[in-house]
Amino acid sequence: MSEVVWTANLCSIEDGLRDTSRAVLRIHYRMALHSTGDGPVFVIAVPSSVFHTGLMHPSWTRILRLGQHSWLGLVGDVLYIGDETRPKRQLDLEIPIGLLPCLERPYEEVRAELGACERELSMLSGTLLSAVPLAAIPRTAVATQMDYWTSLSVPWLASLPASEVDDNVIIAIEEASWAGQASRHAARRLRRSRSRTWTRLPDDPS
Structure with missing residues (x-):
């Protein structure tokens, strides 16, 4: 993870940090106190991802990139869709339209990014994975009746x-008249595969 490092005496630290999110800094900072002939010097290493061109919302914590300028993040323990600097709208957990761009990446990659964020924020394993409604994204894609999202689901x-x-x-995908043939056939293959998995009997030990 790239970092921006300041070395400053105590009185100049506040000036150096004034354009950053203190909420994020409280999570990420690493501070070491060094003694020099001129008095105490603080070295603060901050992940470069917290820097931006505008002022950051004081409690906006980004947890998953959705696009070039779009993020899923937290304000307290509530999920929002926002940009680099601030939340914009609360995420609907039942119909998470804002998470459809996740379908453009493999499920395992999205899951891994959330897991990495948990570790970076010192959260218990599974905290974000249980909070973010990943399983609801395919259902939401089908509800749009747009073959692009449906095919990715x-x-x-x-x-x-x-x-x-x-x-x-x-x-629903298999039977959707509005879905493309490739999407319907892929859904049919998946349904049959799941059916074989659930109905397969254990081998006869005799």
């Missing part, structure tokens, strides 16, 4: 933990 449905997959979503 099928690989996600195949990658999600089996217990989190709604078979009705797969059937």
